[in-house]
Amino acid sequence: MRWLVPALVAAAAASGALLFYSIGEPIFAGLFLAGFVAMLVAAFVIDRRGARSIEVAPLLVPDLELVGSALALSTDPVAMTGADGELKSVNAAYRARFPSLTSPTDLGDDESVRGQLASARDAALRDGQHQLADVPLIGGTVAVSVARAGARQDLLLWRFSGAAEPxxxxxxxxxxxxxxxxxxxxxxxxxxxxxxxxxxxxxxxxxxxxxxxxxxxxxxxxxxxxxxxxxxxxxxxxxxxxxxxxxxxxxxxxxxxxxxxxxxxxxxxxxxxxxxxxxxxxxQVLLEMLPIGLALVDRDGRFLTMNKAFRIAGGLKLDDMPAYPGDLVVKEDKAAVADAVRRNARGPAMSGDLPVRLKHQPTEPVALTVAGLRGLGDAAVLLLLKDNSEEAKLKRQVAQATKMQAVGQLAGGVAHDFNNILTAIIGHCDLMLMRHTPGDTDYDDIQQIKSNSNRAAGLTRQLLAFSRQQTLRPQILQLPDVVSEVSHLLKRLLGETVQLVVKHGRDLGAVRADPGQLEQVIVNLAVNARDAMAGGGGGTLTIQTYAVKADQVADLGSDILPIADYSALSIADTGTGISASILGKVFEPFFTTKEVGKGTGLGLSTVYGIVKQSGGFIFADSKVGSGTRFTIYLPVHHVDEDKQAGAKKPKAADAENELWGTGTILLVEDEPMVRTVAERALTRHGYKVLTANNGEEALEIVDRGDEIALLISDVVMPLMDGPTMVREARKSRPDLPILFMSGYAEEQLRKSIDIANVAFLPKPFSVQELAEAVRKALTDK
Missing domain, CATH: 3.30.450 (Beta-Lactamase)
Structure with missing residues (x-):
């Protein structure tokens, strides 16, 4: 134990430095380091907390005929596959482009392209969606987008944009x-x-x-x-x-x-x-027959004519005809364009590319090709311009997805380490409270430490939420019920100057989501709306729920929203609005428009993470001076599919409440402070506990032949991780019950761990929650 303190302090310093490197704000790194050291000091006085098991809904079988009809609406090649890439349904455009009906992950001509597609599949399974730009496939390069689909999010929707371009x-x-x-x-x-x-x-x-x-x-x-x-x-x-x-x-x-x-x-x-x-x-006949932007310029540098493709690329209306090429570009690029046109018009015939920024798209440089002409009457210069706005958009989306993934991985790692420490703190608090009664001098202090530790656990859940790695407690519910539950709290949060208006539509389908997390989404959006209306002396916040049928989805004009039935939640304010330049950044972590000291930038990113992890979609629509509207679409869940799972009841109420037990439990945990508090807690509840520091030690204990009623293991451990160790143990003991502990999300772990009949206990957990999870794992075996 003597080496633990310097090791943890070093880890804190390294994590603080990494956080500062990621966000560039020393105050966040300092607060992080201070909080880490404070909890480290408390860790040697106290202990830990846990969670309940989650009922997993049965797999929904998609109607492939309906899926095929939906895919046929797209003119781009579209395919629906399983998580392993196996084709489920394709549209006519996909058949025409790829007549061999090969799986999307096997479409590439070489290994590098197939590797890109496989990586996109894995990223979509992890993050919900992924995009690739300029993927070389049959007939030319295309943009590939992959998104999770299906009621259980276990299918993938592949779209190949631009595939039909000849x-x-x-x-x-x-x-x-x-x-x-x-x-x-x-x-x-x-x-x-x-x-x-x-x-x-x-x-x-x-x-x-x-x-x-x-x-x-x-x-x-x-x-x-x-x-x-x-x-x-x-x-x-x-x-x-x-x-x-x-x-x-x-x-x-x-x-x-x-x-x-x-x-x-x-x-x-x-x-x-x-x-x-x-x-x-x-x-004009010559120019219009080419699918590229072409324009002719005379020796004086004036436009003679241009085709439709050039007008579109230049951001012009069909009847617009600017006098000079320089009129298309920003002020800083006018001189360079004029000089290039003059040199090509009067000098020897040559050609070259010139990087310019167009007036209608000043943030995206484009290449303007200037070529000298001879023997074409008054035309002396040929200009070529390609509309690459879609390509630039895809590049921005890829860059954004990469940045969000990197920050999400950082947040997930930090939250995982915090959860281990909080488990020890909360657990030791519970053990100390067993020896103290209300009225003791230390009782209130211990309760205060436990309360603050639970608040810290809430912060880690917020970090996991925006990185989409948090453990949810999904239930079958109605959106109007969730809004009603939180409306009383909203009235107090909004104050006297903001009027709350709630409207509910008819025939809303049930959704499957965590009600507590949905309430957090509504509260976060409402607080942001209140702050946006504060400068104008108040306003109106409108919360509306309504149904969106599958045949109405196409009318929404969204390329992201799959064809399905949705229950929608809209939150609109009459505040100052958000400018178009920053509207696309509002869901980024640590991005805030509030003044220094009044915003962390985690509110909307947390909302985004919760919605996406719940299988939904969120869109922001705003206009400066007219307010902002956030719309959330959650897929309708068919309750009939869950009747069987919901009908399972405990055999006896007494068994549910009885936390004491007997038998031998093998506890595998590489963190000494977590292992110690878990061992003490289980021993106090009547179990005999065998401990192991890693997977190798655990397998040695299993091979000794001792009777083991339950194996409890951390998931992430050095040398041999928990799932690998469990697979080896199940070879000799196939019926051994397993309880995994982890600071990562249960949903993410179940997708990556292909082991049957295992239970999960998310960190941090309390002594009681650990005892409940153990009791349930033993009674359900």
């Missing part, structure tokens, strides 16, 4: 050889498309007739140099028409904006004695 060269080839090529032909234009190797891919009718004597050869297409010869003055001549044939002017447009090859080059030829290619109608 290859640029395929689109250009189809149009050059089709109706667009015919329109160019009527204007006297010969058009051909060649790949990066210079081979002919497609041509319109005049070019095919004059250069090939018919259609292009599919098996062995000729190269451009085999069809066209260069003459004086940079003009071109078709070899098939001989040296005396007419000459043409040539204009080439690269289709590959990234410069990585593979997209080919579009070649247009115009006879010297035919109509002018610079004619605006012909040029």
């Amino acid at each position: 290859d640029l060269i395929d689109v250009a080839a189809e149009r050059v050889a089709g109706a667009t090529g015919e329109r160019l032909a009527s204007a006297g234009v010969l058009a051909a498309l060649v790949d990066d190797d210079g081979r002919l891919v497609a041509a319109n009718r005049p070019f095919a007739n004059r250069a090939l004597g018919g259609t292009p050869q599919a098996l062995h297409p000729p190269t451009f140099d085999q069809l066209v010869d260069h003459s004086e003055g940079g003009l071109l001549r078709l070899i098939a028409e001989g040296p005396d044939g007419p000459t043409f002017r040539g204009v080439h447009v690269p289709l590959d904006l990234g410069g990585e090859g593979g997209a080919g080059t579009l070649l247009l030829f115009e006879s010297n004695d035919g109509p002018s290619l610079a004619n605006s109608t012909n040029v």
